[in-house]
Amino acid sequence: MKNPQNVVNYLVIILLLMIILPSTAIYAKTLQELEQEALNKEQKILKEVKKASKKKASKKKASKKKVYKQRKTKSWRAKARKILLAKEIQQTQKQVAFQQQELAGEMVFIKGSCFQLGSPATEKGRDDDEKQHLVCMNDFEIARHEITKAKFSLFVSATNYLTESEKTDGCNGWDGRSWKKSKQYSWRNPGFSQTDYDPVTCVSWNDAIAYTEWLSTQTGQKYRLPTEAEWEYAARAKTITSYPWGDDIETNRGNCYKKSCEDHYPYTAPVGSFNAYNGLYDMHGNVWEWTCSEYEYNYNDKDQQCLTKNHLHHSIVVRGGSWLDLQEKLRSASRDGWDASDRGLNLGFRIVRNL
Numbered sequence: 583m584k585n586p587q588n589v590v591n592y593l594v595i596i597l598l599l600m601i602i603l604p605s606t607a608i609y610a611k612t613l614q615e616l617e618q619e620a621l622n623k624e625q626k627i628l629k630e631v632k633k634a635s636k637k638k639a640s641k642k643k644a645s646k647k648k649v650y651k652q653r654k655t656k657s658w659r660a661k662a663r664k665i666l667l668a669k670e671i672q673q674t675q676k677q678v679a680f681q682q683q684e685l686a687g688e689m690v691f692i693k694g695s696c697f698q699l700g701s702p703a704t705e706k707g708r709d710d711d712e713k714q715h716l717v718c719m720n721d722f723e724i725a726r727h728e729i730t731k732a733k734f735s736l737f738v739s740a741t742n743y744l745t746e747s748e749k750t751d752g753c754n755g756w757d758g759r760s761w762k763k764s765k766q767y768s769w770r771n772p773g774f775s776q777t778d779y780d781p782v783t784c785v786s787w788n789d790a791i792a793y794t795e796w797l798s799t800q801t802g803q804k805y806r807l808p809t810e811a812e813w814e815y816a817a818r819a820k821t822i823t824s825y826p827w828g829d830d831i832e833t834n835r836g837n838c839y840k841k842s843c844e845d846h847y848p849y850t851a852p853v854g855s856f857n858a859y860n861g862l863y864d865m866h867g868n869v870w871e872w873t874c875s876e877y878e879y880n881y882n883d884k885d886q887q888c889l890t891k892n893h894l895h896h897s898i899v900v901r902g903g904s905w906l907d908l909q910e911k912l913r914s915a916s917r918d919g920w921d922a923s924d925r926g927l928n929l930g931f932r933i934v935r936n937l
């Protein structure tokens with residue numbers, strides 16, 4: 583080199599190049615790195631977004647599941663409540679039915695049809711007031727038993743009811759030798775010993791009606807006395823003989839007077855002590871039973887009707903005979919008329935329920 587200035591210039595240039603070139607290399611590398619970093623960052627963000635959305639989706643799914651579960655739980659609870667309620671209702675219905683049965687006693691369903699009411703002229707021991715005639719019946723329910731002292735006492739305890747015997751001059755009771763009307767006799771004491779399951783006696787027609795009215799209020803069902811036709815139709819059990827078991831009284835079929843039935847009961851017997859016919863006990867004997875029908879010698883369709891409380895000046899039909907009657911009075915067709923306020927030691931009642 584001839585010009586030292588040029589040498590210096592060259593040196594300066596070389597020096598500059600030495601400074602600039604590496605920094606350019608570093609710069610270029612940094613850019614690459616930056617690009618990579620940006621890429622990494624972007625990927626990371628993408629990943630995070632993906633993760634977040636996945637989390638959100640799973641959260642949403644979980645919340646959906648929760649709602650579903652809640653709904654399911656709710657519907658299950660509603661179902662359980664429904665089942666419980668149905669069970670409670672069923673139980674209440676059973677209790678009500680049980681209470682009704684406890685109060686009223688068992689009832690027997692009788693399928694209606696047509697029959698000859700009354701007795702044929704050839705029937706042994708018949709009365710003239712039993713003229714045969716055709717009657718058609720609807721279905722009904724009648725008590726399996728005569729109303730017992732136990733059942734009647736429930737009514738008296740609940741209402742403090744005083745029977746006509748207790749309110750007025752007593753009942754036609756039994757003093758050991760004969761009938762005797764006395765204030766000392768009533769359904770509580772007819773003059774002879776009775777169990778709680780013997781039929782109630784010394785109750786007038788009015789007392790029996792009061793009992794059926796109370797029973798109807800207590801149970802929400804319509805109880806009443808049977809019509810004369812219902813009584814005989816139930817007693818006959820589709821037979822045309824004097825008694826449902828045949829034309830003879832036979833032995834130990836029902837409770838009647840002294841030896842004529844050979845029943846071994848000197849007074850009333852606990853209800854259900856003899857065989858049932860048509861599912862009904864003591865239709866023949868034990869105590870006479872009040873009906874709700876007016877007594878007419880020739881029936882005149884009164885046998886299918888009920889008297890109301892306001893018709894007390896008529897005689898009312900009683901049926902079935904009693905422990906104080908001879909066998910003829912126990913026949914299916916036998917009938918008698920008593921006044922509504924009459925009461926006696928051999929007269930009680932059974933009930934019917936409207937369907």
Ligand SMILES: [Ca+2]
Nearest residue numbers: 837838845847
């Ligand atoms: Ca007897």
Ligand SMILES: [Ca+2]
Nearest residue numbers: 864867869902
């Ligand atoms: Ca009877």
Ligand SMILES: [Ca+2]
Nearest residue numbers: 709711917918
């Ligand atoms: Ca008669």
